[in-house]
Amino acid sequence: MVNSVVPIAKPPAASAAIASVRRRPCSLWVGSGGAEVVTGVLAAAIVEGVRRPPHTRGGGCRAGDADDVVISNTRRSAQDQALDSGAAGSEGAAPGSLGFRRRACDLEGAHSPRYTHLVTTPASGLLLQIVGAAVVDSLELPSRLLVARRTSPPELAGLWEFPGGKVEAGESCEPALHRELDEELGITVRLGRELDGPGKQGWPLNERAAMRVWFAEVTDGRPTALQDHDELRWVDLAAGTELEDLLWIPADRPILSALRAAVSARDTGQPGQKRDA
Ligand SMILES: Nc1nc2c([nH]c(=O)n2[C@H]2C[C@H](O)[C@@H](COP(=O)(O)OP(=O)(O)OP(=O)(O)O)O2)c(=O)[nH]1
Structure with a gap:
């Protein structure tokens, strides 16, 4: 379960991966899951969301507000970067690594297909x-x-x-x-x-x-x-x-x-x- 969702303006430690958000920062939701997120997702950004996930807290966001989000992390793979620039719904996979799908259900409570763009970064030590x-x-x-x-x-x-x-x-x-x-x-x-x-x-x-x-x-x-x-x-x-x-x-x-x-x-x-x- 995602423990907390906060506006980007006050990010938790896990959201250090987020480098910049163009347009309206409050439209970016950051889930800091820790051990409860069994898929290994520690930091995640949902953009283009039209309503917040049901199990989350935080400020509101508006449709289309944050469709220009840049995620930056030294651990990011070429695959993650490819996902950032690829079409919604696509999958990416670098040789020897996993394909991450752009889909909302990687975060509990975010099963709505309206969450069209999800970028995940693995936590250190959590696979x-x-x-x-x-x-x-x-x-x-x-x-x-x-x-x-x-x-x-x-x-x-x-x-x-x-x-x-x-x-x-x-x-x-x-x-x-x-x-x-x-x-x-x-x-x-x-x-x-x-x-x-x-x-x-x-x-x-x-x-x-x-x-x-x-x-x-x-x-x-x-x-x-x-x-x-x-x-x-x-x-x-x-x-x-x-x-x-x-x-x-x-x-x-x-x-x-x-x-x-x-x-x-x-x-x-x-x-x-x-x-x-
Ligand atoms: N299922 C499976 N996956 C393996 C094995 N060995 C191995 O390296 N992998 C890797 C390949 C994939 O990158 C990853 C499994 O992801 P997957 O694509 O099968 O997962 P999934 O069925 O949930 O697929 P999807 O919903 O994301 O399309 O683990 C194995 O023996 N079985």
Whole structure:
């Protein structure tokens, strides 16, 4: 949840990224979320907003007042800058980094499509949270893994991955994973054990994101590539099989190794078993 929203004239520490606002400064809303913003968004600016998000406090703003906002931060990537200049609704992704979509729902309470322009900057030490599923044919006796081939962004298109996606603000990891699997594959699953990564946020993917991964088993639906993927495949988990030969997102390789070890140790967990709530 976004803790506070204040006019740019009196920014909190987290809004140091904001360098200048042309036109009317009071039209810029700054959300300072901290740990509660699970997607890793610490500072965010919504411009062109026509009404403030429902869970926020602060002064009013008027439609179109702040459509010339400049965000500046030494940690900003070329991708962020591209987003600043790109068309609303576009996605950007620099090689090795994540694509951030210009959409309002990255901030809880800002789900209105009328918030047309959102720029986010990651907090230092807080990564964008991704969740992924190691969907196996059986949680108790796994022998095959469901893998998915991405269609975007161009840097990742054609690479195989664990189905999943970004945790949205206000969402917990496991519900996010259920949502992603439903949206992307049209399946309902029961979750098994989490495949613990090296960090609290799971497995590092790049400088901006980390992924938590759970074993899962399909309980309803037939996996179908509904969005984000052009092919799904059940592959044998045994060593020396197709699984290793597939062109994986490189960051996923260590996860695959750990997954195999967990399967060998029959450590995929019982349904509902979790590391945390
Ligand atoms: N789902 C998934 N993403 C991965 C894996 N490995 C890896 O580096 N990533 C990266 C790729 C993406 O930059 C990011 C996940 O973002 P995404 O685009 O899949 O998220 P999403 O489904 O919520 O997509 P969108 O709504 O933003 O379009 O994490 C993986 O195994 N599974």
